[in-house]
Amino acid sequence: MTLNDNQFSPTRRLVLKGVGVVALAGLGILRFGAMPAFAAANDKWPEEAFKQKNEVDAIKALYGKTAEASDKVKLDAPEIAENGAVVPVSVTTTLTDVTSISFLVADNPNALAASYIIPAGTMPSVANRIKMAKTSNVTAIVEAGGKLYSATKEVKVTVGGCGG
């Protein structure tokens, strides 16, 4: 993945300020001015974590700790995905106090696929569709009560979703 700074034009910042103020005001995250331009534009999007190539580094960049496998995290993914460009995966958990849920694909060029913030009152259950380059382990990470729990499942891909 090549993300260079010049893709993030001044227009982006302006747009973000507009949208950001509306979208983030409720979260109390309003620290645009003093921050460097790039960081300001990505105030909350965990850019470093999305840049990491392998799973362990991505988890570390995102949460700063390691996860332990737990049978309380239920990862639902197909055994075989015919089309790697659209793999439906979902996760639910019986854990309480969940603050975030993330999906990682170990053998993708960048392991982290998606990360969701779960505020209080929102169910710890997310379904989405991700791309997989090839057959790989898919890992769901659940952050609950400050600890990380994970579930992993191998998904066989017959047609990859990255290039071809």
Next chain:
Amino acid sequence: MASTIRVRATANGDTTEVQALIQHPMDSGFVKNAKGDLIPAHFIQQVTFECNGKSVFVADWGTAVSKDPYVKFSFKGGNKGDDLKIGWVDNKGQSDTTTAKIA
């Protein structure tokens, strides 16, 4: 322009189930076009969901989220007729917002 965001939010008892479908190419930056040139990365980075001024869900996405992304979640505290506000921002600074009524 029609909104790029399609939302279905249904209240069932005290929980509201939200399904959102966004039209977006989600180019990963790894795929080549017919001429063999790489298509630059173009993907949604963040989607926010707000109900009654309170954030109920935030999605941080990388390039590995499928084209025309779909996401489903549910939350407590929404009532029929409440407004659910959804907005996304991508890595090129494009964005869109929409407001849906919980049914």
